[in-house]
Amino acid sequence: MSTTTNPPKRETRSGAPAGEKVADWADGRLGVYTVAKSNMRKIFPDHWSFLLGEICLYAFVILLLTGVYLTLFFVPSMAEIEYEGSYIPMQGVLMSEAYASTLNISFDVRGGLLMREIHHWSALLFVVGIFFHMMRVFFTGAFRKPREINWLFGFALLVLAILTGLTGYSLPDDLLSGVGIRFMEGAILSVPVVGTWLQMLVFGGEFPGSLIIPRFFVAHVLLLPGLMLGLLVAHLLLVVYHKHTHFAGPGRTNDNVVGMPLFPVYMAKAGGFFFLVFGVIAMIAATTSINPVWVLGPYRPDQISTNAQPDWYLGFSEGLVRMMPGWEMVIPGGYTLNLGLLVPLIVFPLVFAVIALYPFFEGWVTKDKREHHIAERPRNAPTRTAVGVAWLSWYFVALVAGGNDIWAIHFDLSINAITWWTRISFFVLPVIVFIITRRICLGLQRRDREKVLHGRETGIIKRLPHGEFIEVHEPLSAEKRYALTAHDQPRPAELGPSVDENGVPRKVGPLERLRVRINRGYYGPSGQIPKPTAEEYREITSGHGHH
Amino acid sequence: MSSQIESHDDVNDGKTPVRTGDADGLPETREHDPFADPGLPAHKPRIQDLDERAAKRSERVVTLLFTVSMLATVGFILSYALIPIDAITYIWPFGNVSPLNFSLGMTLGLALFCIGAGAVHWSRTLMSDEESAQERHPIEATPAVKAAVMEDFRKGTEESGIGFGRRKMIRNSMFGALALVPLSGIVLLRDLGPSPEGGAPLRRTMWEEGTLIINENTGQPLRPEDMVVGSLVQAMPEGLDLHDHHFHEEIAKAAVMLVRLEPEDIKDQQSADWGHEGILCYSKICTHIGCPATLYEQQTHHALCPCHQSTFDLSDGARVLFGPAGHALPQLRITVNEDGYLAAMGDFEEPPGPSFWERG
Numbered sequence: 008m009s010t011t012t013n014p015p016k017r018e019t020r021s022g023a024p025a026g027e028k029v030a031d032w033a034d035g036r037l038g039v040y041t042v043a044k045s046n047m048r049k050i051f052p053d054h055w056s057f058l059l060g061e062i063c064l065y066a067f068v069i070l071l072l073t074g075v076y077l078t079l080f081f082v083p084s085m086a087e088i089e090y091e092g093s094y095i096p097m098q099g100v101l102m103s104e105a106y107a108s109t110l111n112i113s114f115d116v117r118g119g120l121l122m123r124e125i126h127h128w129s130a131l132l133f134v135v136g137i138f139f140h141m142m143r144v145f146f147t148g149a150f151r152k153p154r155e156i157n158w159l160f161g162f163a164l165l166v167l168a169i170l171t172g173l174t175g176y177s178l179p180d181d182l183l184s185g186v187g188i189r190f191m192e193g194a195i196l197s198v199p200v201v202g203t204w205l206q207m208l209v210f211g212g213e214f215p216g217s218l219i220i221p222r223f224f225v226a227h228v229l230l231l232p233g234l235m236l237g238l239l240v241a242h243l244l245l246v247v248y249h250k251h252t253h254f255a256g257p258g259r260t261n262d263n264v265v266g267m268p269l270f271p272v273y274m275a276k277a278g279g280f281f282f283l284v285f286g287v288i289a290m291i292a293a294t295t296s297i298n299p300v301w302v303l304g305p306y307r308p309d310q311i312s313t314n315a316q317p318d319w320y321l322g323f324s325e326g327l328v329r330m331m332p333g334w335e336m337v338i339p340g341g342y343t344l345n346l347g348l349l350v351p352l353i354v355f356p357l358v359f360a361v362i363a364l365y366p367f368f369e370g371w372v373t374k375d376k377r378e379h380h381i382a383e384r385p386r387n388a389p390t391r392t393a394v395g396v397a398w399l400s401w402y403f404v405a406l407v408a409g410g411n412d413i414w415a416i417h418f419d420l421s422i423n424a425i426t427w428w429t430r431i432s433f434f435v436l437p438v439i440v441f442i443i444t445r446r447i448c449l450g451l452q453r454r455d456r457e458k459v460l461h462g463r464e465t466g467i468i469k470r471l472p473h474g475e476f477i478e479v480h481e482p483l484s485a486e487k488r489y490a491l492t493a494h495d496q497p498r499p500a501e502l503g504p505s506v507d508e509n510g511v512p513r514k515v516g517p518l519e520r521l522r523v524r525i526n527r528g529y530y531g532p533s534g535q536i537p538k539p540t541a542e543e544y545r546e547i548t549s550g551h552g553h554h
Numbered sequence: 555m556s557s558q559i560e561s562h563d564d565v566n567d568g569k570t571p572v573r574t575g576d577a578d579g580l581p582e583t584r585e586h587d588p589f590a591d592p593g594l595p596a597h598k599p600r601i602q603d604l605d606e607r608a609a610k611r612s613e614r615v616v617t618l619l620f621t622v623s624m625l626a627t628v629g630f631i632l633s634y635a636l637i638p639i640d641a642i643t644y645i646w647p648f649g650n651v652s653p654l655n656f657s658l659g660m661t662l663g664l665a666l667f668c669i670g671a672g673a674v675h676w677s678r679t680l681m682s683d684e685e686s687a688q689e690r691h692p693i694e695a696t697p698a699v700k701a702a703v704m705e706d707f708r709k710g711t712e713e714s715g716i717g718f719g720r721r722k723m724i725r726n727s728m729f730g731a732l733a734l735v736p737l738s739g740i741v742l743l744r745d746l747g748p749s750p751e752g753g754a755p756l757r758r759t760m761w762e763e764g765t766l767i768i769n770e771n772t773g774q775p776l777r778p779e780d781m782v783v784g785s786l787v788q789a790m791p792e793g794l795d796l797h798d799h800h801f802h803e804e805i806a807k808a809a810v811m812l813v814r815l816e817p818e819d820i821k822d823q824q825s826a827d828w829g830h831e832g833i834l835c836y837s838k839i840c841t842h843i844g845c846p847a848t849l850y851e852q853q854t855h856h857a858l859c860p861c862h863q864s865t866f867d868l869s870d871g872a873r874v875l876f877g878p879a880g881h882a883l884p885q886l887r888i889t890v891n892e893d894g895y896l897a898a899m900g901d902f903e904e905p906p907g908p909s910f911w912e913r914g
């Protein structure tokens with residue numbers, strides 16, 4: 008008998024409650040107690056910006072629930088049938104089964120329209136949420152070691168979410184969704200050398216063919232959500248493993264995590280928040296119609312409406328396409344290069360790559376190998392913050408360009424003028440925004456410094472005996488003082504002496520020179536305001552002085 | 555304690571001991587370092603922690619929220635059963651809406667929202683709000699662990715024979731086999747679609763010599779006298795029917811629009827020659843990415859594509875005036891047949907729609 012190798016036998020108490028018995032049973036097979044011991048009271052820090060990621064998770068769950076419901080009725084087929092459902096204006100109209108079944112969901116399935124609308128609203132919220140969540144991570148430097156890989160997971164989720172939205176938007180096969188597919192076809196055709204091959208393979212023949220919706224359907228309901236689910240789980244496991252970042256504050260350091268335990272407080276809050284998000288989306292869906300596919304009718308390649316707009320997350324690519332001049336040329340050999348579409352097709356992923364790879368760029372510039380668990384205040388990393396805001400302004404310009412017709416109509420401007428504004432701004436605005444943002448960050452750092460050294464402005468004006476008016480400054484609490492001075496201020500990198508200790512000239516490569524220059528931009532006098540030192544503080548406080 | 559002072563002048567190495575705010579160490583440290591971590595602040599009790607009556611009130615609020623949720627679910631079921639799906643009602647301020655959709659959404663929303671609100675209120679007012687700290691541990695393994703792993707790995711490679719070049723052939727042929735096997739999967743993708751035949755299908759449309767031009771609106775063949783000067787007619791080739799299997803593929807290439815201009819307004823001689831008495835027939839598929847470019851401005855003879863605002867001058871060979879389109883809309887050469895109907899004189903000379911690599 009091998010009883011000797013077994014751990015001390017644990018008896019289930021005879022009078023134990025049913026829950027404990029079930030838990031005992033599960034523990035014998037899954038080891039749940041061991042898992043619970045290390046996780047049940049795990050600490051999660053609290054900050055409003057940490058909710059953004061949660062919103063994405065909840066939107067994803069809502070998408071799964073409503074999406075599965077829609078698959079029960081949606082027919083992913085482009086076979087043409089005559090519509091016989093109860094929406095009178097379309098009766099007798101020839102349309103694809105996909106479109107007919109979407110009308111069916113909207114008009115003949117009770118609650119079907121609500122599910123469609125919840126699905127679409129949560130899709131928008133999902134992508135918005137990912138975007139803002141990513142910005143939170145970016146601006147607090149939460150992507151630094153050890154979290155670079157999780158940053159990439161998150162980025163992959165953004166890309167997959169956009170693709171899922173794109174394929175979903177194409178499914179109903181109404182006029183707008185067909186125009187979206189046509190856009191894709193045009194873009195694919197512009198690829199040099201293999202464009203026509205790709206187009207034939209993707210569509211299974213000439214545009215539109217009868218395969219693109221079934222193919223998109225599989226991608227939309229199986230492939231992409233499956234990939235996202237896997238990535239999401241990995242993403243969350245890494246969050247738990249690394250433990251969440253928190254902002255510096257009294258008792259909150261790089262070596263601990265301060266907050267509430269998973270069970271019960273965090274669970275109740277997070278679980279509750281899921282229901283809040285779901286409830287709000289349901290009410291939005293009840294009152295605000297989105298994508299009324301029945302208005303414009305089925306897709307026909309020779310019909311169009313004005314104001315065709317993609318969902319917002321593709322407005323960026325739409326804008327690139329609208330900004331680009333219609334350059335097209337025939338190169339030697341008689342082949343056509345359609346730069347008008349090709350350039351946006353290349354710039355689009357490049358702009359995304361800039362933000363995706365930024366953590367590795369910063370890691371290279373700073374050569375910082377330490378683990379970072381403190382979420383930095385954006386002002387304390389002026390260069391990074393400026394890069395982020397400049398990137399956003401880039402994105403914003405393209406978004407404006409994507410709606411150039413809307414701006415033109417609402418503000419009575421000429422399309423031509425808007426297009427030229429966006430073309431110039433695309434190159435100029437990020438630079439201006441970069442400079443201004445860095446200035447603002449430095450200004451805020453200066454203000455923090457003043458606050459620490461001279462106290463908080465109270466707004467109380469005092470008249471001194473000799474008639475001068477001064478504002479009373481109240482010294483900061485120790486907690487505040489700590490929070491405002493706890494951040495790192497790395498020293499700028501140096502190229503080092505040009506000769507080593509033996510007098511032999513050291514060789515410094517051009518890449519290293521560049522790195523040092525950028526590093527000095529980050530941490531040199533133009534990149535950060537030195538935080539107050541203890542000496543400065545003592546000097547000022549001992550003088551009790553105002554100056 | 556001196557390390558703490560330095561840690562603020564220099565890079566914080568992340569290893570500075572954490573101050574926990576124990577009472578006797580405090581004043582002294584403060585003097586040394588005005589920026590020392592004062593430690594977690596003491597817990598401030600909430601009103602619910604001090605006053606049982608307030609706690610009871612919170613409890614009632616939470617219970618009320620959960621009860622409202624239950625009622626809302628009952629409301630959802632009743633709405634589902636009772637409200638007809640085809641009803642339309644005016645509901646302020648949303649306008650004419652489906653009352654079924656409205657009440658299902660509102661009751662579901664309320665049922666969910668109240669669960670959420672109850673849970674959050676419960677956790678904020680009644681569950682402990684005392685913060686606590688947990689230590690972090692470095693992600694990196696200790697040198698000892700790393701050494702042990704390296705040793706295990708060395709043993710493993712040694713046992714497999716890969717490590718020291720003794721069994722190079724096995725290793726290399728394995729890599730070769732693994733590299734080749736995915737090729738089968740890629741080859742299988744070939745039949746996703748037919749060959750593009752150098753763009754031949756993109757060039758060919760249904761228009762042939764003598765094909766009549768059918769008015770989209772009336773379904774009848776067009777005659778010159780059907781078109782007054784300044785009008786625009788959308789049309790398609792004779793013999794194309796909505797019920798055809800390949801209707802969409804054909805119309806995506808063959809859709810045209812005809813305009814009638816005063817012959818002296820036509821700036822391009824070839825364009826005028828390809829028309830008939832000022833009637834010009836252009837592909838209406840935008841050369842940008844293929845939306846129909848059918849917004850027509852009578853005075854200027856401009857056709858505008860609503861997708862990205864490419865603007866074509868129909869009086870000047872449909873050349874691009876503005877926007878991202880890369881070339882003019884192809885023109886279809888037309889004439890009048892012996893019965894007096896407008897007819898094509900052949901297919902387009904260049905492929906309609908967006909450009910592609912082999913377009914030339």
Ligand code: HEM
Nearest residue numbers: 070071074075077078081127130172175176178228232298
């Ligand atoms: C996770 C991210 C997802 C996003 C961003 C997304 C997005 C979308 C969008 C924008 C539409 C068009 C809806 C409309 O207005 O009619 C759509 C339709 C659809 N989605 Fe999703 N979806 C996601 C996940 C899923 C999942 C997991 C499923 C199923 C398992 C699903 C099933 C469907 C179906 C069947 C339709 C077509 C039905 C209709 O249009 O009414 N979706 N999706």
Ligand code: FES
Nearest residue numbers: 840842843859862
């Ligand atoms: S499709 Fe006509 S301008 Fe883009």
